[in-house]
Amino acid sequence: MLARRVLHSAFLGKLRLFPEALSSVAARRSQTDASRRFNSPLTSDQLPRPAGICSMYRLPIQKDTQGLDVCFVGVPIDAGTSNRPGTRFGPRQIRTESVMVRTFNKETGAQPYQSLQVADVGDIYVTMYDIQRAAREIRASFTKLIANGCKTLAMGGDHFITYPILQAYKEKYGAIGLIHIDAHLDVSEHMNGCDITHGTTFRRAYDEGILDPSKVIQIGMRGSGYTPKDYEWPVSKVSPPYDPTGLTSLTAANLLFEMLCVLPGVKYSDVFV
Amino acid sequence: MLARRVLHSAFLGKLRLFPEALSSVAARRSQTDASRRFNSPLTSDQLPRPAGICSMYRLPIQKDTQGLDVCFVGVPIDAGTSNRPGTRFGPRQIRTESVMVRTFNKETGAQPYQSLQVADVGDIYVTMYDIQRAAREIRASFTKLIANGCKTLAMGGDHFITYPILQAYKEKYGAIGLIHIDAHLDVSEHMNGCDITHGTTFRRAYDEGILDPSKVIQIGMRGSGYTPKDYEWPVSKVSPPYDPTGLTSLTAANLLFEMLCVLPGVKYSDVFV
Amino acid sequence: MLARRVLHSAFLGKLRLFPEALSSVAARRSQTDASRRFNSPLTSDQLPRPAGICSMYRLPIQKDTQGLDVCFVGVPIDAGTSNRPGTRFGPRQIRTESVMVRTFNKETGAQPYQSLQVADVGDIYVTMYDIQRAAREIRASFTKLIANGCKTLAMGGDHFITYPILQAYKEKYGAIGLIHIDAHLDVSEHMNGCDITHGTTFRRAYDEGILDPSKVIQIGMRGSGYTPKDYEWPVSKVSPPYDPTGLTSLTAANLLFEMLCVLPGVKYSDVFV
Amino acid sequence: MLARRVLHSAFLGKLRLFPEALSSVAARRSQTDASRRFNSPLTSDQLPRPAGICSMYRLPIQKDTQGLDVCFVGVPIDAGTSNRPGTRFGPRQIRTESVMVRTFNKETGAQPYQSLQVADVGDIYVTMYDIQRAAREIRASFTKLIANGCKTLAMGGDHFITYPILQAYKEKYGAIGLIHIDAHLDVSEHMNGCDITHGTTFRRAYDEGILDPSKVIQIGMRGSGYTPKDYEWPVSKVSPPYDPTGLTSLTAANLLFEMLCVLPGVKYSDVFV
Amino acid sequence: MLARRVLHSAFLGKLRLFPEALSSVAARRSQTDASRRFNSPLTSDQLPRPAGICSMYRLPIQKDTQGLDVCFVGVPIDAGTSNRPGTRFGPRQIRTESVMVRTFNKETGAQPYQSLQVADVGDIYVTMYDIQRAAREIRASFTKLIANGCKTLAMGGDHFITYPILQAYKEKYGAIGLIHIDAHLDVSEHMNGCDITHGTTFRRAYDEGILDPSKVIQIGMRGSGYTPKDYEWPVSKVSPPYDPTGLTSLTAANLLFEMLCVLPGVKYSDVFV
Amino acid sequence: MLARRVLHSAFLGKLRLFPEALSSVAARRSQTDASRRFNSPLTSDQLPRPAGICSMYRLPIQKDTQGLDVCFVGVPIDAGTSNRPGTRFGPRQIRTESVMVRTFNKETGAQPYQSLQVADVGDIYVTMYDIQRAAREIRASFTKLIANGCKTLAMGGDHFITYPILQAYKEKYGAIGLIHIDAHLDVSEHMNGCDITHGTTFRRAYDEGILDPSKVIQIGMRGSGYTPKDYEWPVSKVSPPYDPTGLTSLTAANLLFEMLCVLPGVKYSDVFV
Numbered sequence A, B, C, D, E, F: 001m002l003a004r005r006v007l008h009s010a011f012l013g014k015l016r017l018f019p020e021a022l023s024s025v026a027a028r029r030s031q032t033d034a035s036r037r038f039n040s041p042l043t044s045d046q047l048p049r050p051a052g053i054c055s056m057y058r059l060p061i062q063k064d065t066q067g068l069d070v071c072f073v074g075v076p077i078d079a080g081t082s083n084r085p086g087t088r089f090g091p092r093q094i095r096t097e098s099v100m101v102r103t104f105n106k107e108t109g110a111q112p113y114q115s116l117q118v119a120d121v122g123d124i125y126v127t128m129y130d131i132q133r134a135a136r137e138i139r140a141s142f143t144k145l146i147a148n149g150c151k152t153l154a155m156g157g158d159h160f161i162t163y164p165i166l167q168a169y170k171e172k173y174g175a176i177g178l179i180h181i182d183a184h185l186d187v188s189e190h191m192n193g194c195d196i197t198h199g200t201t202f203r204r205a206y207d208e209g210i211l212d213p214s215k216v217i218q219i220g221m222r223g224s225g226y227t228p229k230d231y232e233w234p235v236s237k238v239s240p241p242y243d244p245t246g247l248t249s250l251t252a253a254n255l256l257f258e259m260l261c262v263l264p265g266v267k268y269s270d271v272f273v
Helices: A002-011 A019-032 A087-100 A132-143 A159-173 A201-207 A247-261 B001-009 B019-032 B086-101 B131-145 B161-175 B201-207 B247-261 C001-010 C019-032 C087-100 C129-143 C159-173 C201-207 C247-261 D002-009 D021-033 D089-099 D133-143 D158-173 D202-206 D247-261 E003-013 E019-032 E086-102 E129-147 E159-173 E201-207 E247-262 F002-011 F019-032 F088-101 F131-145 F158-175 F200-209 F247-261
Strands: A070-072 A118-123 A150-154 A178-183 A211-221 B070-075 B118-124 B151-156 B176-182 B211-219 C070-074 C118-123 C151-155 C176-181 C211-219 C225-226 D070-072 D118-123 D152-153 D176-181 D213-217 E071-076 E118-123 E151-158 E176-181 E210-217 F068-075 F117-123 F152-154 F176-181 F209-217
Touching: A002 B118, A070 A087, A070 F002, A087 A247, A132 A150, A132 C201, A150 A247, A159 A178, A159 A201, A178 B247, B001 E086, B001 E210, B070 B086, B070 F200, B086 B151, B086 B247, B086 D089, B131 B151, B131 C118, B131 E201, B151 B161, B151 B247, B151 F117, B161 B201, B176 D002, B176 E247, B211 C159, B211 E151, C070 C087, C070 C129, C087 C151, C129 C247, C151 C159, C151 C247, C159 C176, C159 C201, C159 D176, C201 C211, D133 D158, D152 D158, D152 D247, D158 D176, D158 D202, D202 D213, D213 F131, E019 E210, E086 E151, E086 E247, E129 E151, E129 E159, E151 E159, E151 E247, E159 E176, E159 E201, E201 E210, F068 F088, F068 F131, F088 F152, F088 F247, F131 F152, F131 F158, F131 F200, F152 F158, F152 F209, F152 F247, F158 F176, F158 F200
Parallel strands: A070 A118, A070 A150, A178 A211, B070 B118, B070 B151, B176 B211, C070 C118, C070 C151, C176 C211, D070 D118, D070 D152, D176 D213, E071 E118, E071 E151, E176 E210, F068 F117, F068 F152, F176 F209
Antiparallel strands: none
């Protein structure tokens, strides 16, 4: 609920994190609304939930972002994880559990699939054996995905992937804002002498001027640390091999729906306004 | 805690959902209190918890409801489930975990086993391969179970079983009230073109005049839906194959004890009044 | 190993179960070999195994069988199961584990993807709440899938689905042979008074003249039964909720590869001949 | 298969382990066959497998062995286990999985439920906090259970329970034979300075003259030991908390059926003779 | 959070539960601070988390408490448990999950490893087959561990171990105070006729004058009981065999860190004061 | 059993894989036998199995290989895995399950702990975020461990670790022989364009002249491949997160004991000769 409210305020402009994005989407949408037909997830009435190829929410699959306002994309890698690995299967399991999520946001009235063109573009190619190279591959893939103004809702994957994704966004939009929900700051200089890990993500981003510090919010910092100045990343379920009931992935699928619902341009049902 | 308070208020007459039931039990009980001996669950001192045939709370087992104020009864079917099946094992696993529940309600002072004659009547026969026929079988079994005024605390089973159970109650008591704790309204007209499913339960009940709308309360509605007018049933941990620690079944066993404790006629310890 | 040898002998013509099929494929293939380009699964070098939308073996997905020699197709239903349900998730989990299976059969030299046009056509629509209707839907879907001579490698789903699938094949090819690997005969007249269940499959098929008894082999019959004349279906690990390591599904994916490799028309590497 | 053949030979008299038992049963049975009606497990057609109170094979439950040739009885204790506990839940889980076992032994033709009066007498009371006292309680319970010549098929529980059970049998029948299927001899003098543990079972039995060494067979001894003279008990899957699929318990339920089938007095179907 | 605050207040002297301990530690610490070098857990930068022998927090291991202010010690026994066993593996799994806990308490500023000499002294020897003897062994081991004024942070094991541990503390410090966080009072006279079980712990302690009733606080009492005067111990995850994700053990490891942080003598970072 | 016999023949000189090692151990041992005292694992009588810090077989822990004939050492990394990660926890879980393995090899009579000085030297430091660097760290650590002639029994970790370990051995002993038990050859030129992965291990070793091809045996090659010339590595339980019962780790612990038992210099009990 907290996450929903924060995202709602932030994206809808109160924090004005993405004003450029807002106007660019608005401009494009005003031209196209009348003529466009939008993708929509398969409902359980169209095809029972246990059935069908598992794309995100069982949306159409396409190879690039042509014509899309928003895409779901997976980054299946866990090479930067310090304890339990397995988040390489994150995108796969989130897609599996996403069959439970429906199309209408009862709480806020948002109707994203009547407002934005959305599809699943699958997973990007990312080498699992060389984290430096993987970072370059992620950056290159996202640069391409967002070239036409499409927004990405990315599914990981461990936390280091945020760094090359931010690189791609900065290249297009300039220094950007960030809402970071986590238990740790992830601003370590190094981990085990390595530059790119799940605990050094935002140090790297800050060093390269990717973030506009006036628009960065970190929520949820807690737990034990090594020194008064330095916190880090906690164990998490809880990673698909540790999530036998799929509950964490279902939560991820629900949260991604909330994120979709607060993107600029989403229409709201009159009933709830 | 919320569930306990709602049940407490509702059953004890503030919402007056079952006034007829209240008086019929009271009448019968006044005649019999002096002469009756009540069943009681085996305590862990009488027989250690891992031991014994798993009836509900390790109460005596009997074949029908003769002489009972209340019975526990299982309806082991999941033919109406839209995603994860397995609730057919619900009664079995609730009984297994019920060995942890004791006889005295410390919070409210209720002493149900000194007030009501309770037993486990096992599971009803219900075909698993034909949902229409299963619904008829459930209705017939419950008609018989409640013929003598006995109350049922039923363990499912997926949500569709509520519909034929309500049919049986309506036949005896007329249109009835309902406290429905769920995440979805379950009032769909159809699912996959079928009349009887876990998502059409209360639409069917309403259509047949089973429910008195002035006495229906729906609690907990939330989540995403398909349209502004229509919500449905979410995945739940639920189902025994997805509940390896038995925690959900233990919760069910505890909740059933709370329901037992607020039935009309239950005596309370003076200490707590 | 036993299964591989049996399938190898049977399909390659020693048992001559499908002579018509053999010649029809041969005829079509001889015309097309030169000009066709075949689908091939993604290798782990093209895309790492944890990545990508999970189609069977990560083959291309298409909506019908146009141009195909063989298709993989899922029938996600478990409405006929007598004990543990969950096989409705069979196709999904087999696809998930199928990423481990490669393209070349080292034991026999078979190179199916250089011989046949293969794709994943997804899951058919099948109602989960009405087994009679589901049987009709399965028959209709398979009738359509095989109309152009395409072969199906079907992933279930519980055993009753074999009956409507056989109906579709009989309609096209006449009475057919069968290799049935199971622990029970599945020839009960009824189960719980129902005609279509996982234990009545071949009784129904026999009654309708679908099977050519001279070409039916039942392998693996064992276990306890109810009477000297009647055996049935055992519990199986089976079912995805009871298969947390995915081992059963991986076995299924490997067995399906073996079945693919012995289909008429598959070429063999010279090295192994 | 090995276990089945060994049991078959042994009990049917080739090893003549229980000649007295054989004749006593035979005598009693010859008098009663005409007039007796035998108990029989519920079949899945009488009540679907997921339904019903879980007695062993869903046989009738009775409190003592009056009128029985054979009883199933649980001894839910694991106080003697040296590594993983949890076998206290053995009887409960074996009963749960036993719903899969049918009434007719297809391999040998045995029809035990047309030959012997069998019931489930539940679990004996056994203290979990004091192993010496538990041993005395087990001995006393079995002395009572077998007083009328009834045979026991006991479900544990860890291996130490064999010792007090043998004490009871010796008291009635004199020194007895034993088929012991295990990985270790279980003849340690002490474990952690204690007399009664899962590793000292047969040392105690031997010391007290319970066993007739000429009729003792130990099968399956293997694994590593501490000294050339001493082996012990291995980890086993074990124990219900480590058996999430129920496979070990199902195996136990099947093996118990085989043991039932080779008891003296069991009739065989003509078809198989 | 509640637990943290209660512990914080209690140990820091507001409840004055351990004034003697406080002064004895203070006296010894004032003499030694300058010259002592403190143990510290391995950080994930010194050795990655999945690596290394699992001592508690990967602290140094030593055989006794010589030179220590505080020790971690395991008591791996579950012989007093009334339902699910397995807590004998508690110390092992808490150590395993403890690799996630860091050295600095961000919430309170506590820096225990710059204030106290801490080590892991392993597990005490405790017989698993005889609870009376086990209680004597636990008492003797703790008497020895605390002889030099060292404090113990003990990891169980089931609740009965508290009784012999309290015996050892009483012998050294006189009647003592207690903060007892639990769902039940654990003051039964007997369980199954036995004196020492997980439900009789504090009755035994009270009977022997171990506790100073004016300094005993019981927090969290809830659930159902047998009579208005008597409550007992609930099922708990609940035991390593029932905790496949390690979440309960990780919680235990975090709570033990909080307990370490509020011990007398712990220094606090200026930043947080 | 096959593995045991192969290892037995190979190490005892029939294949003469390690003649140098054999003589060097023999020389050193002849000087020291009289005066040396050997380490031995804790037996379950010295300390119950659930107790104690989990070193391998609960052997003494030491920081280097001084005075050792053989050491157990962990290499906790899975950065080269192509599908399921988690083998970084391999050494930890093998140690955990190793408490079940005893000291005497009943099958062959081997008494390794009366013949060789063995200890657990813990896990080496290995970076998890950079596989090239990790390979250098592994090589350096093993170079140091074997400098004094000590043999290593290494616990992984994924298959790529074999390559840097072989580098260290080659540096000391020259080109060496190898018994490779696997399902795949692991001789790919590259995987995802990377040199060092779990599928390129022996290609790298061969390229550098580490292996003496006349002394290399590959056993167990099977499964499907990509081309007639190229096989690879299969999914394995199969990795601790996928091995909830610990069975795979227990098998590993047993196999390591067999390997220990066939090392040059191990004495055999007369009873078995």
